[in-house]
Amino acid sequence: MHLHDFWFLLIAVLWTGYFFLEGFDFGIGVLTRTLARDRTERRVLINTIGPVWDGNEVWLITAAGATFAAFPDWYATLFSGFYLPLLAVLVCLIVRGVAFEYRHKRPEERWQRNWENAIFWCSLLPAFLWGAVFANVLRGVPVGPDKNYTGDVLDLMSPYALLGGLFTLVLFTFHGAVFAALKTTGDIRHRARAHAARHGLAAAVLAVAFLAWTQAAYGNGRSLPATVVAVLALLAALALNRSGREGWAFALSGVTVAAAFATVFLALFPDVLPSSSDPAWSLTVTNAASSPYTLGIMTWVAGFATPLIIGYQAWTYWVFRKRIGTQHIPAAH
Amino acid sequence: MNLALAPETLARWQFGITTVYHFLFVPLTISLAAITAGLQTAWVRTDKEKYFHATKFWGKLFLINIAMGVVTGLVQEFQFGMNWSDYSRFVGDVFGAPLAMEALLAFFFESTFIGLWIFGWDKLPKKIHCACIWIVAVGTVLSSYFILAANSWMQHPVGYTVDKATGKAQLTDIWAVLTQNTTMVVVLHTLTAAFLTGGAFVVGIASFHLWRAKRKQLKGEEPGEKQRKQIPAMLTSLRVGLVVAVIAGLGTAVSGDELGKVMFEQQPMKMAAAEALWETQSPAPFSVFAVGDVGKGHNSVEIEIPGLLSFLAHNNFSDAVPGINDIAAREAAAYGGEPEDYIPSIFMTFWGFRLMIGFGMTSFVAALIGLWTTRRKLWLAPEYRAAEGEIPRLMLTRTREMGPFLTMWSWRIGILTMGFPLIANSFGWIFTEMGRQPWAVYGLMKTGDAVSPGVSQGEVLTSMAVFTALYAVLAVVEVKLLVKYAKAGPDTDEKPPAKDPRLRFPSGGAGAGGAAEDADKPMTFAY
Numbered sequence: 001m002h003l004h005d006f007w008f009l010l011i012a013v014l015w016t017g018y019f020f021l022e023g024f025d026f027g028i029g030v031l032t033r034t035l036a037r038d039r040t041e042r043r044v045l046i047n048t049i050g051p052v053w054d055g056n057e058v059w060l061i062t063a064a065g066a067t068f069a070a071f072p073d074w075y076a077t078l079f080s081g082f083y084l085p086l087l088a089v090l091v092c093l094i095v096r097g098v099a100f101e102y103r104h105k106r107p108e109e110r111w112q113r114n115w116e117n118a119i120f121w122c123s124l125l126p127a128f129l130w131g132a133v134f135a136n137v138l139r140g141v142p143v144g145p146d147k148n149y150t151g152d153v154l155d156l157m158s159p160y161a162l163l164g165g166l167f168t169l170v171l172f173t174f175h176g177a178v179f180a181a182l183k184t185t186g187d188i189r190h191r192a193r194a195h196a197a198r199h200g201l202a203a204a205v206l207a208v209a210f211l212a213w214t215q216a217a218y219g220n221g222r223s224l225p226a227t228v229v230a231v232l233a234l235l236a237a238l239a240l241n242r243s244g245r246e247g248w249a250f251a252l253s254g255v256t257v258a259a260a261f262a263t264v265f266l267a268l269f270p271d272v273l274p275s276s277s278d279p280a281w282s283l284t285v286t287n288a289a290s291s292p293y294t295l296g297i298m299t300w301v302a303g304f305a306t307p308l309i310i311g312y313q314a315w316t317y318w319v320f321r322k323r324i325g326t327q328h329i330p331a332a333h
Numbered sequence: 334m335n336l337a338l339a340p341e342t343l344a345r346w347q348f349g350i351t352t353v354y355h356f357l358f359v360p361l362t363i364s365l366a367a368i369t370a371g372l373q374t375a376w377v378r379t380d381k382e383k384y385f386h387a388t389k390f391w392g393k394l395f396l397i398n399i400a401m402g403v404v405t406g407l408v409q410e411f412q413f414g415m416n417w418s419d420y421s422r423f424v425g426d427v428f429g430a431p432l433a434m435e436a437l438l439a440f441f442f443e444s445t446f447i448g449l450w451i452f453g454w455d456k457l458p459k460k461i462h463c464a465c466i467w468i469v470a471v472g473t474v475l476s477s478y479f480i481l482a483a484n485s486w487m488q489h490p491v492g493y494t495v496d497k498a499t500g501k502a503q504l505t506d507i508w509a510v511l512t513q514n515t516t517m518v519v520v521l522h523t524l525t526a527a528f529l530t531g532g533a534f535v536v537g538i539a540s541f542h543l544w545r546a547k548r549k550q551l552k553g554e555e556p557g558e559k560q561r562k563q564i565p566a567m568l569t570s571l572r573v574g575l576v577v578a579v580i581a582g583l584g585t586a587v588s589g590d591e592l593g594k595v596m597f598e599q600q601p602m603k604m605a606a607a608e609a610l611w612e613t614q615s616p617a618p619f620s621v622f623a624v625g626d627v628g629k630g631h632n633s634v635e636i637e638i639p640g641l642l643s644f645l646a647h648n649n650f651s652d653a654v655p656g657i658n659d660i661a662a663r664e665a666a667a668y669g670g671e672p673e674d675y676i677p678s679i680f681m682t683f684w685g686f687r688l689m690i691g692f693g694m695t696s697f698v699a700a701l702i703g704l705w706t707t708r709r710k711l712w713l714a715p716e717y718r719a720a721e722g723e724i725p726r727l728m729l730t731r732t733r734e735m736g737p738f739l740t741m742w743s744w745r746i747g748i749l750t751m752g753f754p755l756i757a758n759s760f761g762w763i764f765t766e767m768g769r770q771p772w773a774v775y776g777l778m779k780t781g782d783a784v785s786p787g788v789s790q791g792e793v794l795t796s797m798a799v800f801t802a803l804y805a806v807l808a809v810v811e812v813k814l815l816v817k818y819a820k821a822g823p824d825t826d827e828k829p830p831a832k833d834p835r836l837r838f839p840s841g842g843a844g845a846g847g848a849a850e851d852a853d854k855p856m857t858f859a860y
Binding site: 043046047050051052053054055057058060061062064065066068069070071072073075076077078079080081083084086087090091093094095097098100101102103104105106146147148149150152290291293294297298301302305306309312313316319320324325327328329330331 | 438505507
């Protein structure tokens with residue numbers, strides 16, 4: 001295995017890890033409006049991710065930073081080409097992060113309501129946009145001979161991309177509902193399971209549609225098993241949710257997210273950003289990669305840091321493993 | 334295309350606005366993390382309530398601040414690719430590495446352990462909980478180190494070759510990038526400045542509370558119950574803030590002097606511009622005030638201290654310091670074009686340099702005076718020594734107290750000084766980044782060649798407008814919130830956890846009865 005192949009794998013893992021983790025964060029954000037009935041319940045949901053959302057978001061910073069270091073051309077074309085969608089993602093992540101920290105800092109009704117609206121919309125929009133972005137990455141976009149993006153924002157709004165966005169939005173909401181069932185107690189826990197069942201069904205329909213399209217149009221022998229795993233895991237998660245095995249249901253909804261993104265990355269390889277203008281101009285793991293020297297150093301750093309990160313992040317989830325109910329929410333704010 | 338709205342101009346404005354804004358939060362985050370950690374350590378070790386209240390209070394302000402620092406940092410990472418794609422392609426092999434290291438080795442620590450710290454008060458044993466904030470503090474320092482190594486490479490590229498086939502920079506020696514003298518000195522200068530910022534911030538807010546209570550006492554009134562209870566925590570904070578600001582201020586000055594010498598050697602144009610030194614002179618004077626004319630290449634008004642610039646550059650009062658016109662001619666000969674192309678904005682560099690030093694050192698001097706006048710025992714007659722929990726008089730000598738007028742203004746300056754280092758930091762970055770122009774990477778890539786060629790004017794304009802508007806709104810929200818919580822002072826009714834939480838039983842109780850009783854206990858902290 002070449003170093004650049006290894007780094008493609010690692011970046012795929014980082015993005016997938018990001019979507020596994022922030023996927024349920026986004027889902028929780030969406031559910032604050034659809035599942036929670038009042039402010040206390042909204043706070044229950046927000047507090048299930050309170051101690052961890054920030055650490056989850058660092059997976060994004062790392063995925064982007066690693067793409068910059070390992071595949072500078074991929075980073076440069078992707079970020080300058082997908083300019084407006086990424087601008088929207090940034091704005092949402094800024095407002096959403098501040099909303100979590102500031103919402104409870106003032107007692108006024110308007111203040112709290114505004115930040116709650118922000119949490120909903122700024123979770124919903126990125127959950128959609130990330131799916132659309134990666135569907136476009138797989139589908140290919142207009143890239144010229146000098147590796148620059150030559151299209152405009154309309155080129156990013158194909159039906160396939162919109163379906164990809166819708167798929168991740170619903171899948172993340174399902175993932176979030178399963179997480180909510182696992183992390184809450186009382187009435188909200190039961191309703192979370194009911195929500196998970198509904199969102200899971202919708203996600204299953206979209207998964208079949210999106211993944212079948214993906215496999216038919218862009219897939220290969222490598223991506224096929226991942227597609228199958230994604231669909232089976234989603235069905236298993238639904239069944240487990242129904243029978244009240246919340247921990248296993250969450251594990252399987254996580255596998256669904258991971259397998260869905262694995263499908264995309266496996267279908268993409270060895271390209272990193274195909275050119276729809278001329279396949280010869282596509283960015284690939286070879287023509288977009290950094291030098292072997294840089295990749296070698298980064299391999300050492302990642303090899304040292306990644307197990308450590310996974311270790312202490314897992315520990316954080318263990319420390320905050322207790323379920324939260326309305327009775328745990330202090331009245332003060 | 335209209336030059337004022339050219340994508341390059343807009344992208345530069347956006348970078349300037351978002352970076353200066355981001356860096357309002359960064360230094361406070363770095364220093365307040367460490368100060369909070371120090372106060373919490375004092376509490377864990379002594380069990381004194383004033384340390385607990387001080388920890389909670391500064392921790393709260395720290396969290397309001399770090400939220401903004403984290404989210405505005407996202408923009409910094411994304412905009413290299415969005416607005417500066419040709420830059421990213423050219424430098425990615427070198428510049429991306431420290432950035433990825435920053436994420437892997439620093440951001441993960443910060444963001445994970447900040448969550449543990451915020452929500453862990455009733456879940457983690459005291460000592461482990463205290464270790465969490467220390468890990469956050471170390472994470473902030475590590476993160477500044479990696480990002481400054483990346484920036485230093487733009488100021489002074491080392492450890493690379495330019496690949497002949499691709500025309501891109503390629504890393505050949507990561508160690509050189511991480512340990513070159515530019516990096517080391519810049520890290521020292523930035524970190525000391527960060528601690529000066531945090532020290533002054535703490536001094537300012539503590540002074541506000543103490544002066545409010547003191548003013549009442551001077552009028553013969555008793556401060557209210559709540560105010561009185563807050564005094565011990567604020568007295569401690571004042572001392573901590575003053576000591577931090579004095580040590581850090583001294584460090585900023587020393588490292589700044591050293592950085593100046595490094596820059597005279599590596600980027601002579603930047604330093605000549607900082608001094609508006611048009612002609613090479615030996616010995617070179619230090620300019621206190623100048624009004625220049627870029628077109629004519631000389632200053633029309635000038636006040637100078639003879640020989641001082643030679644000293645700043647070379648540690649002696651006689652050696653020559655090259656002037657702007659000579660350096661510009663030299664660079665034009667080496668890289669092509671006209672000499673004027675190589676002259677940065679003299680107005681911004683000259684005044685940025687002075688405002689940086691002026692505001693930074695004002696805070697340092699104010700803290701030095703504060704540290705002396707509020708001393709508790711040293712060279713004080715016994716009757717002037719403040720008792721435990723008493724707001725000290727401002728003592729000039731052994732028996733001489735400041736008059737009422739001076740006392741009032743001393744406290745007021747103590748409050749005002751918290752803003753000064755923020756201004757100094759901003760101008761420091763404006764100076765060092767604008768002073769490097771026209772280069773994005775000194776000697777290798779010009780800023781004009783670094784922008785994204787595929788991004789339209791409309792797109793850059795949209796993003797600049799969106800970020801400016803969003804940042805403005807968030808600034809208002811953030812400052813109002815900070816003021817509210819800073820004015821409210823520590824919540825002295827809050828009690829430290831009665832028993833040290835045990836890790837194996839996150840619900841708090843070890844016995845079966847205790848666990849059942851605590852199972853429905855509200856969280857100590859909730860969003």
